[in-house]
Amino acid sequence: MNAYDEYMKEVVKPMRAELVNVGFKELTTADMVNEHMAEAKGTSLVVINSVCGCAAGLARPAVSEALTEVENKPEHLVTVFAGQDQEATYQMRAYFEEVPPSSPSIAVVKDGQLAYFIPREQIEGFPMEQIKDHLVQVLNQVTSA
Numbered sequence: 001m002n003a004y005d006e007y008m009k010e011v012v013k014p015m016r017a018e019l020v021n022v023g024f025k026e027l028t029t030a031d032m033v034n035e036h037m038a039e040a041k042g043t044s045l046v047v048i049n050s051v052c053g054c055a056a057g058l059a060r061p062a063v064s065e066a067l068t069e070v071e072n073k074p075e076h077l078v079t080v081f082a083g084q085d086q087e088a089t090y091q092m093r094a095y096f097e098e099v100p101p102s103s104p105s106i107a108v109v110k111d112g113q114l115a116y117f118i119p120r121e122q123i124e125g126f127p128m129e130q131i132k133d134h135l136v137q138v139l140n141q142v143t144s145a
Contacts, residue, residue, distance in 0.1 A: 012051060012084055018060045019047060022067060024077040030091035033080065037095055037112055042075035043143050046107040048089060049081045054124040055104035062123075062131035063106065069136050072143035074108070106135060108142050115142045 016026060024047065027033045036044070047063055049055060067073060080088045082103035093101050095114065102120035109115060116138045123131055 008051075008084065012081065015049065015051060015056065015060070016079075016081060019049060019063070019077075019079045022064045022077075024079045026085075027078050027080050027088050027092065028085045030087040033088050033091040033095075036076070036078055037092075037109075040076045040109070041111060043115075043139075044076035044078055044107075044109040045074040045139070046092065046109055047079040048092065048103045048105045048107070049079050050103040051083060052104065054120065058126065058128050058131055059104035059106065059123050062128050062135060065128070065132045066135040066139065069132070070139045070143070072140070074139065074143060108138055110142055110145075 020026060025036075027036055045063070045067075047059065049060070067077075080092045082089045089103075092107075095109070095112075096107055096117060098114070099117045099119065104123060105120055106118040106123075107114060107116070118131070118134065118138075122134070
């Protein structure tokens with residue numbers, strides 16, 4: 001591993017921890033993604049994490065807050081880290097081929113099928129509270145169906 005990769009690995013530790021600390025499981029390999037997608041029944045909340053400012057100030061806080069307000073929590077909370085766990089991110093995005101890749105982004109998957117997708121364009125430039133409310137509404141709808 002080169003010095004840049006080693007540096008970035010350290011830099012992203014707190015960014016990873018923000019989601020792990022609220023119950024997310026990191027999927028760091030393509031095999032882990034495939035295993036999750038094949039076996040997960042019910043609703044999965046998938047966060048494609050990123051080092052960018054809109055992930056730090058908007059996406060991760062909105063997701064964390066939404067989980068405290070949603071009526072029925074998703075059965076599975078998983079995350080891949082764009083730019084860090086590249087194979088895992090690529091593999092997860094392959095399950096959402098109908099939407100262009102973006103990070104950060106938030107996907108709601110029900111029984112292995114994409115039920116809803118919030119791309120970066122609906123995160124960047126929006127107030128955190130609006131993103132949280134959007135996600136709460138989506139989760140309440142998908143988890144109750």
